[in-house]
Amino acid sequence: MSFISIKIKGIILFFLIISCALTILLLENIYKRKEELNNKYSDLIKVTEEDTDPEKWGINWPKQYDSYKLNAEDTRTRFGGHGGSEALPEQKIERDPWLKRLFKGYSFSIDYRDRRGHAYMLQDQEQTLRQTKPQTGSCLHCHASVMPLYRELGDGDAMLGFEKTHKFSYNEINEMLHESGHGHPVSCVDCHDPKTMKLRVTRPGFINGIQKLAESETELPQFPSIERWIESNDSNPYDPNVHATQNEMRSFVCAQCHVEYYCASEMPLEFPWENGLKVEEIEEYWSEKKFPNGNEFYDYIHEESGAKIFKAQHPEFELWSQGIHARSGVACADCHMPYQRDGASKVSDHWVRSPLLNINNACQTCHQIDESEILARVDIIQDRNHKLLQQAGQALMDLLDAIQIAKNSGIKELELTKVFELQGKAQWRLDFIAAENSMGFHAPQEAARILGEAIDYARQGQSIALSMVIQIDQVMNFENKDKIFCDSTIKIIEKWINIVD
Amino acid sequence: MILKYKIELLIIIIVGILLGMLIYLFKYANGASYLSSDPNACINCHIMEPQFDSWQKSSHHSSASCVDCHLPHETIKKWIAKAENGFLHSKAFTLQNFHEPIMIKDKNKNILQKNCIQCHDSMTDDITNNHYPIKNDCLHCHSSVGHSNQIGMGKFTKELK
Numbered sequence: 058m059s060f061i062s063i064k065i066k067g068i069i070l071f072f073l074i075i076s077c078a079l080t081i082l083l084l085e086n087i088y089k090r091k092e093e094l095n096n097k098y099s100d101l102i103k104v105t106e107e108d109t110d111p112e113k114w115g116i117n118w119p120k121q122y123d124s125y126k127l128n129a130e131d132t133r134t135r136f137g138g139h140g141g142s143e144a145l146p147e148q149k150i151e152r153d154p155w156l157k158r159l160f161k162g163y164s165f166s167i168d169y170r171d172r173r174g175h176a177y178m179l180q181d182q183e184q185t186l187r188q189t190k191p192q193t194g195s196c197l198h199c200h201a202s203v204m205p206l207y208r209e210l211g212d213g214d215a216m217l218g219f220e221k222t223h224k225f226s227y228n229e230i231n232e233m234l235h236e237s238g239h240g241h242p243v244s245c246v247d248c249h250d251p252k253t254m255k256l257r258v259t260r261p262g263f264i265n266g267i268q269k270l271a272e273s274e275t276e277l278p279q280f281p282s283i284e285r286w287i288e289s290n291d292s293n294p295y296d297p298n299v300h301a302t303q304n305e306m307r308s309f310v311c312a313q314c315h316v317e318y319y320c321a322s323e324m325p326l327e328f329p330w331e332n333g334l335k336v337e338e339i340e341e342y343w344s345e346k347k348f349p350n351g352n353e354f355y356d357y358i359h360e361e362s363g364a365k366i367f368k369a370q371h372p373e374f375e376l377w378s379q380g381i382h383a384r385s386g387v388a389c390a391d392c393h394m395p396y397q398r399d400g401a402s403k404v405s406d407h408w409v410r411s412p413l414l415n416i417n418n419a420c421q422t423c424h425q426i427d428e429s430e431i432l433a434r435v436d437i438i439q440d441r442n443h444k445l446l447q448q449a450g451q452a453l454m455d456l457l458d459a460i461q462i463a464k465n466s467g468i469k470e471l472e473l474t475k476v477f478e479l480q481g482k483a484q485w486r487l488d489f490i491a492a493e494n495s496m497g498f499h500a501p502q503e504a505a506r507i508l509g510e511a512i513d514y515a516r517q518g519q520s521i522a523l524s525m526v527i528q529i530d531q532v533m534n535f536e537n538k539d540k541i542f543c544d545s546t547i548k549i550i551e552k553w554i555n556i557v558d
Numbered sequence: 559m560i561l562k563y564k565i566e567l568l569i570i571i572i573v574g575i576l577l578g579m580l581i582y583l584f585k586y587a588n589g590a591s592y593l594s595s596d597p598n599a600c601i602n603c604h605i606m607e608p609q610f611d612s613w614q615k616s617s618h619h620s621s622a623s624c625v626d627c628h629l630p631h632e633t634i635k636k637w638i639a640k641a642e643n644g645f646l647h648s649k650a651f652t653l654q655n656f657h658e659p660i661m662i663k664d665k666n667k668n669i670l671q672k673n674c675i676q677c678h679d680s681m682t683d684d685i686t687n688n689h690y691p692i693k694n695d696c697l698h699c700h701s702s703v704g705h706s707n708q709i710g711m712g713k714f715t716k717e718l719k
Contacts, residue, residue, distance in 0.1 A: 063565070066565050066566070066569065067565075069569055070565065070568060070569055070572065073569065073572040073573060073576060074572065076576055077572065077575060077576050077579065080576065080579045080580060080583055081579070083583060083652065084579070084582075084583055084586065086652055087583075087586060087587050088586075090603065090651075094604065397658075398605070398658060400654070401603060401604050402604075403604075417657065417658055417659065418658065418659070421659050421661075422659045425659075425661055
């Protein structure tokens with residue numbers, strides 16, 4: 058080897074040492090990946106039903122907790138969320154002034170903003186200007202980790218405690234919550250069994266609601282376990298924690314809150330699913346509903362017209378259940394909390410957010426097409442829904458104008474009963490889609506059908522109100538032959554011309 | 559004498575250490591499994607588990623394993639493709655910088671297409687030889703033959719009770 062110069066030998070030695078180092082690095086990397094697989098989590102601390110503080114759970118499940126903490130991030134998509142530099146999300150009632158007029162006589166006309174992440178659910182509810190009107194303790198069913206308080210109020214029985222809370226004011230229940238140390242937004246214990254980490258539902262409103270839904274006549278192909286329960290003639294009521302499949306639970310945990318409900322002080326919080334989940338089935342349920350004192354059910358009286366109105370909350374679960382994704386067995390968590398890979402292990406993303414911010418994990422697992430193409434397709438669906446929504450909003454405004462003209466012409470409220478009924482039907486449908494947080498995406502055809510009906514009912518009401526005004530005009534002008542129409546009729550004709558324009 | 563060959567001795571020792579480490583690395587990383595055609599080798603790193611699961615539920619699981627569709631059938635081309643994919647996959651997994659969910663690339667798609675036709679030649683002769691220039695590949699329509707549509711959790715249908 059003496060013919061090789063010392064310099065070359067030095068270089069060979071250098072590369073050999075580098076190779077050794079790289080081999081060790083690679084070994085270390087493989088070791089790490091193998092370990093990731095073996096240690097899914099470390100059981101460092103015992104968690105119980107009383108542990109509403111997510112930080113404690115985070116000691117055992119740091120990966121899930123890391124992504125859960127991201128729920129405090131600002132995120133925005135074209136139609137929702139909060140991503141600006143301002144402290145609070147944009148006012149919806151200022152962006153779409155028809156919303157403000159829709160809610161006249163109801164506290165949503167005071168303050169109604171875009172949503173923020175789960176981390177803000179309690180804080181935003183405590184601070185909303187709607188709190189200037191008295192609010193009920195029922196609201197905390199969904200805005201806090203409230204189960205220990207329910208058990209405390211019901212002496213161990215959460216259902217009993219829950220049934221008491223509507224009688225308390227929001228501030229009373231909120232104070233009890235913070236005093237008992239459970240003043241946290243939705244937390245681990247709300248969806249996971251602390252002993253087994255199995256998914257479970259805890260909220261009394263949902264447990265009662267889904268039980269009624271299972272007993273209803275409606276077809277539910279999207280929920281195979283309910284169909285199986287019906288066929289088995291089980292004498293026990295349907296219990297999601299016993300009967301539902303794991304895949305259904307990945308939607309049910311979200312449906313504990315992302316639904317339509319009654320939430321005020323007259324009676325306990327209630328999910329209206331006795332006839333089914335469709336918009337008209339829920340409407341039918343509310344129309345037949347009576348308050349405990351025997352009075353007819355409604356959410357508020359419209360300040361301008363005097364019509365009795367049902368307010369739609371945020372029926373994400375109901376609208377999703379009518380769409381193709383539900384029908385195909387795609388759960389809420391599949392798109393909003395998709396699996397993400399962490400080294401060699403698989404963790405479901407606990408940063409609950411719009412799938413549009415996470416296209417590759419949320420959509421491309423099933424739809425193997427370009428990210429830009431997926432975004433474009435979603436945008437088409439949402440844009441169409443947005444246009445139809447604005448059109449329905451305009452139809453409602455025209456109806457309210459017509460009612461105003463009718464009232465000014467001296468038509469009495471009693472004579473306008475049919476028009477009020479149509480306003481209620483139109484507004485319920487418009488609100489159902491406007492309040493729902495997907496801009497129609499959860500079930501695009503169903504959303505379009507509902508908005509179509511809203512426009513139809515609003516225009517029907519408008520034409521009835523206006524023809525009543527014209528009839529009155531004709532009677533009034535019978536003696537006054539010089540003027541063909543009086544002022545109010547001229548206003549209507551001008552209005553119609555505007556619509557045609 | 560020994561002092562004169564000091565650097566040579568050092569090189570020999572380090573070559574020995576390196577070789578030893580490489581042999582251990584090969585064993586520790588289940589290197590031998592990659593030389594086989596066993597489908598389990600494809601899920602050593604767990605990334606392709608959904609693909610593996612859906613292959614087991616597909617119509618082809620009894621007649622074709624991973625390599626039958628995803629590698630060329632000619633010996634030399636097969637080992638070139640295997641080496642290339644093996645290098646790219648291990649690089650991606652080590653550096654953890656790949657697109658997820660994983661999607662097939664054009665080069666591998668061509669291999670797949672050729673294999674469809676090679677096995678199903680008697681059935682596809684008419685299509686490939688005669689009238690129609692093929693624009694779409696077989697999988698455009700027969701997407702579920704190798705991997706059933708239900709990847710991951712899947713739908714728990716009534717029929718499964």
